[in-house]
Amino acid sequence: GxxxxxxxxxxxxxxxxxxxxxxxxxxxxSNIQWYKQRPGGHPVFLxxxxxxxxxxxxxxxxxxxxxxxxxxxxxxxxxxxTDVGTYFCAGPRRGSTLGRLYFGRGTQLTVWP
Amino acid sequence: NAGVTQTPKFQVLKTxxxxxxxxxxxxNHEYMxxxxxxxxxxxxxxxxxxxxxxxDQGEVPxxxxxxxxxxxxxxxxLLSAAPSQTSVYFCxxxxxxxxxxxxxxxxxxxxxxxxx
Numbered sequence: 001g002x003x004x005x006x007x008x009x010x011x012x013x014x015x016x017x018x019x020x021x022x023x024x025x026x027x028x029x030s031n032i033q034w035y036k037q038r039p040g041g042h043p044v045f046l047x048x049x050x051x052x053x054x055x056x057x058x059x060x061x062x063x064x065x066x067x068x069x070x071x072x073x074x075x076x077x078x079x080x081x082t083d084v085g086t087y088f089c090a091g092p093r094r095g096s097t098l099g100r101l102y103f104g105r106g107t108q109l110t111v112w113p
Numbered sequence: 114n115a116g117v118t119q120t121p122k123f124q125v126l127k128t129x130x131x132x133x134x135x136x137x138x139x140x141n142h143e144y145m146x147x148x149x150x151x152x153x154x155x156x157x158x159x160x161x162x163x164x165x166x167x168x169d170q171g172e173v174p175x176x177x178x179x180x181x182x183x184x185x186x187x188x189x190x191l192l193s194a195a196p197s198q199t200s201v202y203f204c205x206x207x208x209x210x211x212x213x214x215x216x217x218x219x220x221x222x223x224x225x226x227x228x229x
Contacts (some may be wrong), residue, residue, distance in 0.1 A: 042203060054194035088155060101218060105155035
């Protein structure tokens, strides 16, 4: 089954509102990655977090990795219509085979103009 | 730069037919994976490879075979297509950076497969 749980599954916001998606793992993750998939497109890498408690920012996007390295979040400030898509977290389980990523089910973001 | 190339982009199969989805990467990446994406299910790992000649099963391997004879190519074979295999299939590649377990995965454009 899924090793990485992601909530919510869907989120509808009005343009300008904030958005957050959460990722939780049942086991410790050595690192976590975030991807964005536009409708009809393929997943595109956004960022990787490695250190416990790490926080990284990309313009309006803020990514956090939990202290226990079992959870992570992506926060978008003041959403725009260009933010529409599905956001996935992915991580290898600690000690798992290299190159083997477990993806969350994703959060589908809709932004109303 | 081609990156990860998947062919075909669309395919319709009849139940029981077999076919091969092609995946090629030109980045000399060690790791290659196949995922299927179904509505509400995210990306589920079918098979993966850590190098030429080495493959292993993912979460949902039944009904699929893979081989990795070269670093560049990682074809996915459907042995006897079933309607439950209707899905979007993505191939991805990545490399291992010293000090990190994984680096970013590069995805192909996907193959939309319908089995009738």
